[in-house]
Amino acid sequence: MSGNSETSKDHKVELLSGKFTEKQEKLEHLISKLAEESAKGKPIVAEGKKDAVALNTLGVSGPVLTVKTGGKSFLRAAQEIEKSGTREVILLLDFDRRGIEGTMRLVNNLEKSKIKVNVRLWHELRGLIGRDVQCIEGLPSFLNSLKQKTT
Numbered sequence: 001m002s003g004n005s006e007t008s009k010d011h012k013v014e015l016l017s018g019k020f021t022e023k024q025e026k027l028e029h030l031i032s033k034l035a036e037e038s039a040k041g042k043p044i045v046a047e048g049k050k051d052a053v054a055l056n057t058l059g060v061s062g063p064v065l066t067v068k069t070g071g072k073s074f075l076r077a078a079q080e081i082e083k084s085g086t087r088e089v090i091l092l093l094d095f096d097r098r099g100i101e102g103t104m105r106l107v108n109n110l111e112k113s114k115i116k117v118n119v120r121l122w123h124e125l126r127g128l129i130g131r132d133v134q135c136i137e138g139l140p141s142f143l144n145s146l147k148q149k150t151t
Contacts, residue, residue, distance in 0.1 A: 024146040026128055031058050031139075034121050037090055038062030042118070044090045045081065045106065047099065051092070051136040058140055067093070067102065074102050078109035088116040094135040095126045 035058070038044055043063040046052055052064040065084070067077035081089060091106055093099035103119060110117045133142045 020146050020149040023128065024143065024150055027125075027139075027143055027146065030121060030124055030128065031060070031143075034058075034090070034092070035060045035062075037118070037121070038064075042088055042090055043081075043084070043086055044092050045077075046092050046136055047094055047102070048137075051094075054137040054140050055092075058143070065089070067106070074105040075109060078106055078113070081110060082113045082115065086115065088118065090118045090121060092122050092125075092136055095130045096134045099135070 034044070034055075038055075038060045039062055041062060043065050044055065044060065045065045045067055046055065047068045048066050052066055055064055065077075065081060067074060072080075089110065091103050093103045093106075103122065107117050107119060129139075129142060133139060
């Protein structure tokens with residue numbers, strides 16, 4: 001009987017490892033797409049400086065604009081983005097309630113200013129890891145933990 005129990009445990013471990021591997025691969029793919037878009041010069045809009053550092057750690061080397069530094073409101077941040085002259089941005093705010101609300105506010109304000117707003121990657125990331133990670137600054141450590149679980 002214990003042989004069957006061990007086989008069952010091994011199978012569960014393999015299934016879990018497979019799920020972690022799949023999640024890791026999807027996350028790495030999304031980060032790669034984000035880095036590509038950023039490298040083309042599309043600014044990424046994140047909440048704070050720690051988010052910008054985390055994105056840089058993940059290989060995103062293009063411009064990152066922060067909206068919640070220095071006590072800025074989302075409206076003020078939208079005005080600054082508009083003044084920057086960019087015609088398209090990638091929104092990548094946190095996945096918590098405040099980040100979701102901020103994303104919606106920025107989408108509304110920026111689209112009124114005729115700025116194309118890309119939230120596709122944010123939605124994909126949120127769908128993949130929204131329960132596991134609430135903030136962008138947590139992405140590097142989450143990715144590292146996935147890598148450890150799959151090795």
